Amino acid sequence: MTINKVNTHIVPIEFEYHVPGSLDEAVGLLEKYGGEAQILAGGTDLIPQMKQRKAEPKHVINIKGIPGFACIEETPEGVKIGALAKLRAIELSPQIKEKIPLLSEAAGSIGSVQIRNLGTVGGNICTASPSADMATPLLALDATVHIYSRDGAKACSIAEFFQGRGDVNLGRGEFITGFTVPYPPVGAGTAFEKVGWTTFDIATVNVAAVVTLKGGKVDHCSIALGACSPAPVRGVLAEAALIGKEPSAEALEEAVEFIAACVEPRERWRRAPPEYRRRSSKALAMDALTRSIERARRFP
Amino acid sequence: MMEVEITINGRKRRFDVEPNRLLLNLVRDDLHLTGTKYGCGIGECGACTVHLDGEAVLACMVLAVDADGRTVETIEGVADVNKLDPVQEAYIEEGAIQCGFCTPGFIMTTKALLAENPDPSEAEIREYLKGNYCRCTGYVNIVRAVQSAARKLGS
Helix, strand or coil, X not given: CCHHHCCCCCCCCCCEEECCCCHHHHHHHHHHHHHHEEEECCCCCHHHHHHCCCCCCCEEEEHHHCCCCCCEEEECCEEEEECCCEHHHHHHCHHHHXXXXXXXXXXXXXXXXXXXXXXXXXXXXXXXXXXCCCHHHHHHCCCEEEEEECCEEEEEXXXXXXXXXXXXXXXXXXXXXXXXXXXXCCCCEEEEEEEEXXXXXXXXXXXXXXXXXXXXXXXXXXXEEECCCCCCEECXXXXXXXXXXXXXXXXXXXXXXXXXXXXXXXXXXXXXXXXXXXXHHHHHHHHHHHHHHHHHHCCC | CEEEEEEECCEEEEEEECCCCEHHHHHHHHCCCCXXXXXXXXXXXXXXXXXXXXXXXXXXXXXXXXXXXXXXXXXXXXXXXXXXXXXXXXXXXXXXXXXXCCHHHHHHHHHHHHHHCCCCCHHHHHHHHXXXXXXXXXXXXXXXXXXXXXXXXXX
16 A cells, blocks of 8 residues: 555545444345445445545445344354454454364454454455455355345355455345354364464465364365465365375375465465465465364374 | 544543544544544554553544444543553553654553453563554563553552
């Protein structure tokens, strides 16, 4: 960002402000105003964008008034996390720390405490940034996205949800109400890794991994790669190369060789050229797998 | 214009604000509580840190209308009339202030840290204060000040 060319002291655009008290009211507003409306949740993306006139909504819909939307709840299918759950709440939640530590680890890596006290998981996913730090753990864990519209509630897999940069699988009048994150398989080791310009900056590359071992061999393996393709992707070739093998150093080396074939970094992206992203995604996948395997081995 | 009601430093106040007004500008320009600083405006420097419903947030990233019905505490609400807060005392005693521009933000973040974790390690202090920039001190004295404040509050 060219800080000095933009007056970040004010929000220079004028808009009408709405605070719907229910899901249906919010959907009605979204349908009515369509592309002229923006949803305000944490505001950590929207407000800087409005300051720079990268977003110029005529209507801002603050959804924080809708009750029951920030829950973190254990269900038989997994942990249900409301779209408005703060990143800080996910980082600190005792249930998530115990059952799905990968999510706490990723949430805690974002920005600063002040940012995490504002930013929400729904916002992190909805901005459809390929570098969203919550996207990789949700993708590695095969989370379900809950979407609400006039036609009622529906659900889709997180993989279907991501279509590409700045584009998520949401139609007019649809919005995310939350996620169900399945519990990782028993005995799973998980890890989240990222690199950025600073520890504070958004990720240049991020990787989440989930591994289980059975009889000394890799039984389940999922690797999700962020900021190195137009949308977060799974390293399917590397996963397949590892499943059924003993996780030796050689087997890991062989598996991460496939990472470069799973990613499609773009030339015009800021922060790093494609080659950097290809090499970092491989290196981070190696780190994440190594750490996941160590953790899985600790399981009795 | 919209009418909002915000409790600022313990006092319930009503304001008419435009929806695009930032909480930071309401605090500084309308209430003349200029302790809260405008630094980068993009959520990186932490100079505008205030407590919103008890949590440290950036006032440059919050719309004033979004604070409707909520509680805001700024640096001006930290001390009693005649007595500094132990965190403020510790910052002065440890030389954790040079030009002072970042100090209100640091103190608000430190207060949030010590409320959550009364005895933080150096690593925990550095991690928690990661979102506050200081271009003078080099942070060493700031870390000492937080440790000293923790002792003051603990004793």
